[in-house]
Amino acid sequence: MENKLLPALIVGAGPVGLSTACELKQHGIDCRIIDKKPEATQTSNALGVHARSLEMWAGMGIVEQALQQGLKLQGITIYDQAIQPLITLSLEKLLPSAFPYVLSLPQSKTEQLLTQHLASYGLTVERSCSLTSLEQSKDYIIAKIKHTEGSIETINTQWLLGCDGYHSSVRDSLNIQYEGNDLKQEFIMIDAPLTWQKESNKILIFYHPSGITAVFPMVDSSRIIIEVSNDKSFNANISLTYTTFLSILQNRWPFEFSLGKERWMSHFFIHERLANHYRFDRIFLLGDAAHVHSPAGGQGMNTGMQDAYNLTWKLALVIKEQVNPSLLNTYEEERRPIAKKVLNSSNQMTKIAVLRTKIAVVLRNFLAKNVFSNKKLQQKFALQISGIANNYRHSFLSKDYVKNSCLKAGDRAPTIIKNKKFTLLIAEDCLDKEKIIRLIEINYIQLVGWQILSINNEQYTLYQLNKSYCLIRPDQYLASQGSTYEHLKDYLVRFLIQ
The missing domain is CATH 3.30.9.10 (D-Amino Acid Oxidase, subunit A, domain 2)
Structure with missing residues (x-):
């Protein structure tokens, strides 16, 4: 096999690795994906796919196939020892999403779905292939992999993505601490x-x-x-x-x-573990290689797939040399705090569920029945475990030039936009719309797509445009809001290009 420079090598072909490969291919990036196991997962393992992940799958174009194979779980009921309901949650009433439920889909079927989607791009998983060593140089990584028949192959790759789970060989080779x-x-x-x-x-x-x-x-x-x-x-x-x-x-x-x-x-x-770093030069950790926590809330696989959704568009733009490579620093900046929050919340849910002492149980049940019945608390909980509440407001990439009473830069986009570029939504009454469009067409046509929204358009209201624009990232989060040519130019140059 010719030893040419590969843009990206993915180690691990579970849901996170497969999502990473699918997204890179969808962005037009060549890659290879290897896994030491001889076959895909055959058991149910990670079971629940939450609303935010389903929105991600909608953007990928595979959500309908998933819905046909899974079961929509509409809510949660918790009973006390007297068989009286303590908590009843109806997700349909709590989640502002096109997918207000948990999709019960065995991991074996999730992997089949993603594998088939990956095959549509002409890529298959190379199985019974294990990573044996890594060596980093300034411009690429030298990775040695062992094939099933025992032969050793050397792969020179620009970037390596460790999606190889709790016992990650990628993480171990970097001596990154996995604390917990x-x-x-x-x-x-x-x-x-x-x-x-x-x-x-x-x-x-x-x-x-x-x-x-x-x-x-x-x-x-x-x-x-x-x-x-x-x-x-x-x-x-x-x-x-x-x-x-x-x-x-x-x-x-x-x-x-x-x-x-x-x-x-x-x-x-x-x-319960959290890697102290998600990146080491040209190597990244995703999914269980970076974080693992209690199954309470069913957020493990979902958090990992969101890691992939966050990183891949940034990596694709860097490989295409369309943005400054420093953009990749925002992966750990944005994703590690979310994993830490998930770890803490799932830990608390587990501890509450396994309380033993009589006083603690009585207090838990009382609070569950009399306090958690509050709809605002229920919605806060549902938004959190579904992933919809996650945001990147404190990210370097999030910048508001105008105030919006509803949305802030870094928030999840309230609509699903199937576009692998940045998407610029421009109000038809934006005073600088012509100058803004010329800026995009002349300088950023490969980076940004745009739409003009009339005042009567539903999205105009959802995004509260009001003579302004909204720039949406490829992973369907708000990057910036502004109203002038200068606002947009400043953002694109200062945050993406410089």
């Missing part, structure tokens, strides 16, 4: 068909005195998770069996049910 703790609670889980009389389109959680039990429905099965830290009927030194799981579930679950044959079982602890 392991929670002491133990859990068992099973994927199996569950038949009962309750809702099949909601996440159901039961606070049992012996530990939390949760059910996550799927199209033709259910994920059941049980905390067994203090369950004397569970012996961690003996392999988990279907009979053991069923016996524990029968003692825990308060509703009549029948459980079909298991498709997957696991016994696990919760790891």
